[in-house]
Amino acid sequence: MSERKVRVRFAPSPTGPLHIGGVRTALYNYLFARQHGGDMVFRIEDTDSNRFVPGAEDYIIETFKWLGIKFDEGVSFGGDHGPYRQSERRDIYRKYVKQLLDAGKAYIAFDTPEELTAKREAVQNFQYDAHTRMQMRNSLVLGAEETQRLIDAGEQYVVRFKVEPGEEVHVKDIIRGDVRIMSDILDDKVLYKSADDLPTYHLANIVDDHLMEISHVIRGEEWLPSAPLHVLLYRAFGWEDTMPQFAHLPLLLKPDGKGKLSKRDGDRLGFPVFPLEWHDPKTGDVSSGYRESGYLPEAVINFLALLGWNPGTDQEILSMQELIDQFDLSKCSKSGAKFDYIKGQWFNREYILKTDDAVLAPAFDQILKANGIDAPIERVQAVVGMMKMKKINFIKELWPLCDFFFIAPTYSADDKFTRKNWKEGAAADMDALYHLLEGLDDFSIESQKAVVDAWAAETGKKPWNPWRVCLVGTGKGPDMYELAAFLGKEETLRRMKAAIEALH
Ligand code: GLU
Numbered sequence: 001m002s003e004r005k006v007r008v009r010f011a012p013s014p015t016g017p018l019h020i021g022g023v024r025t026a027l028y029n030y031l032f033a034r035q036h037g038g039d040m041v042f043r044i045e046d047t048d049s050n051r052f053v054p055g056a057e058d059y060i061i062e063t064f065k066w067l068g069i070k071f072d073e074g075v076s077f078g079g080d081h082g083p084y085r086q087s088e089r090r091d092i093y094r095k096y097v098k099q100l101l102d103a104g105k106a107y108i109a110f111d112t113p114e115e116l117t118a119k120r121e122a123v124q125n126f127q128y129d130a131h132t133r134m135q136m137r138n139s140l141v142l143g144a145e146e147t148q149r150l151i152d153a154g155e156q157y158v159v160r161f162k163v164e165p166g167e168e169v170h171v172k173d174i175i176r177g178d179v180r181i182m183s184d185i186l187d188d189k190v191l192y193k194s195a196d197d198l199p200t201y202h203l204a205n206i207v208d209d210h211l212m213e214i215s216h217v218i219r220g221e222e223w224l225p226s227a228p229l230h231v232l233l234y235r236a237f238g239w240e241d242t243m244p245q246f247a248h249l250p251l252l253l254k255p256d257g258k259g260k261l262s263k264r265d266g267d268r269l270g271f272p273v274f275p276l277e278w279h280d281p282k283t284g285d286v287s288s289g290y291r292e293s294g295y296l297p298e299a300v301i302n303f304l305a306l307l308g309w310n311p312g313t314d315q316e317i318l319s320m321q322e323l324i325d326q327f328d329l330s331k332c333s334k335s336g337a338k339f340d341y342i343k344g345q346w347f348n349r350e351y352i353l354k355t356d357d358a359v360l361a362p363a364f365d366q367i368l369k370a371n372g373i374d375a376p377i378e379r380v381q382a383v384v385g386m387m388k389m390k391k392i393n394f395i396k397e398l399w400p401l402c403d404f405f406f407i408a409p410t411y412s413a414d415d416k417f418t419r420k421n422w423k424e425g426a427a428a429d430m431d432a433l434y435h436l437l438e439g440l441d442d443f444s445i446e447s448q449k450a451v452v453d454a455w456a457a458e459t460g461k462k463p464w465n466p467w468r469v470c471l472v473g474t475g476k477g478p479d480m481y482e483l484a485a486f487l488g489k490e491e492t493l494r495r496m497k498a499a500i501e502a503l504h
Contacts, residue, residue, distance in 0.1 A: 004242075006038025007215045010071075011205070013045045014056035017278035017287065018063055020339075021220060021252045021261065024304040028249060029218045030069045031305070031327040041212055042074025044085045045205065047198045054281055063275040067297045068320065081212040086204045093199040096207050096237070097159050097192045105236045106191060108147055108157050109138035127187045130165045151194075159192040161202075161233065169228040174216075174247040175332045181228050189229055202226065206233045209244055217244045218329065224248045247329050250308045251336040261339045263287065271341035275300070294363065294394035295344070299351040303344045307337040317350055345393040352392065357385040363395045371399060373406045382486055386478040401476060405486065408495055409473025411502035417475030418503070421465035427500050430470055433463050434496045443489040445481040452481075470499035 010026040012018060033040040042064075044057055061076055073079025083089055100106035109128075111119075115137065120126045133140060138160070139147040151157065167183040191203040199207070209217060227246055234243040252261040255269065266273040266288075277289035290300050302318055311318065311326045318326065352360065361381035368375060383405045387398055412418060436455055440447055456463060467480050471492065477483055484492045 004215050005213070006033060006036035007041065007213050008033045008038065008218055009041040009043050009074075009209070009212060009214050011043040011045050011208075011219075012060055013048065013051065013201075014053060014060070015048075015051040016053050016056055016280075017274045017276070017289075018056075018060050020273050020275065020290075020304070023063065023067070023275050023300075024252070024307060025218065025220055025249060026064065026069055027067075027301060027304055028309070028327070028329070028332070031324050032216065032218060032329055033072075034324040035327055038215070039072040040070075041079070041081070041214070042071040042077060042084065043208060043212070044075045044087075045201060046085060046087045047201060047204050049087075049196060049198070055279075059276060059278065066276065066291055067301060069301075086208065087198070089204070089208070090197055092211070093192070093204060093207060094197075097199065097203065100161070100191070100236060101159065103236070104162070106159050106161050107133075107139045107188075108151070109136060109160050109190075110142075110150055110155055110157050111137050128160065129163060129187050130184070133160075133162075133188060157194045158190045160188040161191050161229070161236070163188055163229075163232065167232070169231050171227045171231055171246060173224075173227070174245055174330050175250075176224070176248055176334055179224075179227070183228075183232065186229055186232070202229060202233065206230055206237070210234075210237070210239050210242065213242070214244045216247060216329075218247045218249065221248045221251050247332070250333050252307060253336040253338050255339055255341060257336070257338045260336075265339070266341075269341065271344065294396050295348050296351045296355060298355075299344070299347040302351070303347040307339065308332050317347075317354075349391070349393045352388055352395065357381045357388070360384045360388065360395060364398055367396050367399050368406065371403075375406055379405075379486070386482055386486070404472045404477060405483075408491075408498070409471075411469070411473055411499050413503060415469075415474050417465075418469050418473075421475075422469050422503050423466075426466040426469075427504050429461055429463055430466055430496055430500050433467060434493060434500070437484075437489065437496075438493060440489065443485060443492075445485045448481050448484060467496075469503070470496045473499075 008029040010029050012022060030040055032038070046052055057075065064071070071077045073081060074084040097106065101108070116128075119136075123132075126132065128136065142150070163183050163186045165182075165184045169181050169183055169186075171179040171181075173179060189202055190200050192199045198204075227248070231243070234240055253259065254261050254265050261273065263273050272288040272290050272293050274287050274289045275291065277292040278287045279285075280287070291297075298320070301320060301323070302316075305318065305323050305327070306316070309327065309332045312331070358381055361377055361384055364384050365375075365377060365380045368380060383402050384395070384398065387402050390401055392398055392401070413422070433452070433455075436451055437443075437448065440451060452463070455461070464480055465475075468475065468477060471477070471480070471483055471487065487495070
């Protein structure tokens with residue numbers, strides 16, 4: 001079995017936007033597949049039509065496109081194991097349901113929801129299993145003929161898995177180790193419903209993992225309770241030899257570690273729990289997303305990769321390739337991972353510093369446009385390059401730091417920086433500097449620097465802070481030569497003159 005080709009799947013149900021925990025699950029599947037030269041399959045588990053939400057499937061596909069997580073097969077990607085949408089696999093499931101029925105490993109049950117509710121009310125902790133099934137309305141009690149008669153008469157039914165008591169069920173989990181339980185605690189789960197001619201999650205999931213030749217099932221911890229039933233289903237079909245290996249990932253916890261991360265935590269503390277903005281088609285509610293909030297996809301990947309796993313070194317910034325090389329499924333933690341969203345912001349800052357200014361410029365351009373500024377993209381890019389190291393977590397934070405690049409300042413003697421730096425003689429010094437700069441044909445950084453540094457050395461003057469007042473109006477901004485070169489000679493002189501007039 002060890003030489004089996006690695007094939008993993010990400011199998012969401014399209015019931016709404018993908019939660020950030022689901023994104024981490026997909027990422028771990030991706031890292032594992034790439035590391036082993038395997039395949040990653042995208043399957044849509046949409047057998048529960050009541051919970052179907054339009055737009056959810058496209059949302060999920062768009063999420064992975066944005067994050068750079070690539071699938072080899074599946075819905076919208078094609079492949080040899082399709083169709084990959086469960087609602088399109090009815091014929092396949094019917095065949096496997098029949099196989100279990102014919103082998104006596106499943107049975108038909110007619111109990112209506114009302115009958116089941118009545119039973120639950122009458123019997124404390126009622127469970128449909130070996131102890132109670134003979135008191136119910138099913139084919140085991142009614143016999144083949146009566147069962148057929150009811151089906152022919154159009155009665156709705158379900159198919160239930162016949163769990164044999166007294167069997168040991170062994171779930172081997174790469175992260176959690178071995179889990180052994182007795183089959184007695186399991187109930188006869190519904191595998192198929194005649195009402196919509198569709199299997200339930202459990203049957204479809206097992207049949208598809210088998211037919212799609214899945215070697216490893218890497219999924220969230222919330223699916224761990226289903227694993228024993230899944231093992232029994234593999235056994236019932238005689239597929240134990242190709243049963244995938246399980247790995248149940250730890251939960252994502254609230255930032256304080258107390259309980260499971262929820263959307264409410266995000267709303268309360270101001271961070272997104274969804275990868276992309278989500279517009280709820282029913283309520284019209286909009287939930288924020290990492291993309292729209294200004295996170296870089298690489299930062300989100302790096303942040304999520306370290307929630308539940310780490311490389312065992314001090315290295316925190318890892319590229320996708322480094323993650324692929326170093327990821328180790330067996331070293332994932334068993335205990336939940338605190339969702340430290342502040343760390344997520346730190347990752348974004350680090351990736352802003354690492355990312356090409358040309359890649360960052362369009363995002364800042366959008367913010368400028370929203371503030372009524374239409375500048376050539378090269379100028380936008382130049383400003384990003386001069387200012388991104390100023391400890392910003394998000395590109396949008398550049399605007400209040402950078403407005404003066406695009407809008408001439410207003411001057412006020414009350415401004416704290418101005419009060420401190422525009423002293424007696426400042427106007428005269430700026431006037432001298434004005435004339436010095438006016439004489440320059442070449443307004444590059446080097447050319448300004450040569451002339452101004454020489455003048456400063458000769459006269460002992462320190463023109464930098466008053467000059468900053470002239471060009472910025474206060475104490476922020478990059479190096480003065482850089483700024484003046486960006487503004488150009490004409491605008492630099494215009495601002496100097498305006499400042500001298502306003503402040504004297
Ligand atoms: N359809 C399940 C979900 O929505 C997938 C569970 C699994 O991966 O087996 O998460």
